[in-house]
Amino acid sequence: MQMNSPTSIQTGRCQCGDIKYSFDVNKLISAHNCHCKDCQRSTGSGKATIIFVAKKNITIEGVLKFYEVKGSSGSHVRRGFCENCGSGVISYAKEIPHIYYIKAGTLEDSSWLKIDSNFFTDSAHDWNRPDNSIKSYKGNPSMISNIKTLFKSF
Secondary structure, eight states, X not given: OOOOOSOSEEEEEOSSSXXXXXXXXXXXXXXXXXXXXXXXXXXXXXXXXXXXEEXXXXXXXXXXXXXXXEOTTSOEEEEEEETTTOOEEEEEETTSTTEEEEEGGGBSOOTTOOOOEEEOGGGOOGGGXXXXXSEEOSSSOOHHHHHHHHHHTO
């Protein structure tokens, strides 16, 4: 993960400010564009840009409301949003609850963020094509990639 940030603590929030969070970018695991149909539906766009951070490395102020769906790969995705304004802020897979997926659009400053890969490129739309200059997966990344992510979270 590369970054161009002068500060290691990054912050974000929902639209109304009821939910706020912070994390140290040095603890960041990775960042991805997910083009699965579930992410498209939940964001109302062609993809979700998500940042993987271990739950223990993020501080959240406010109470998120969660909605659970069975994701495109079969895992149970819990999507956390602000009950007041409806902004999606954080998600996680119920099967690996110690890794949070922060919605990159909720960052106060995302200029430092560099995306590592694209997921579910087979369901990407022509009007929102994946960036071919980074690693791409037709579906969910392989078990080896998932194991590496898990190890980085401890």
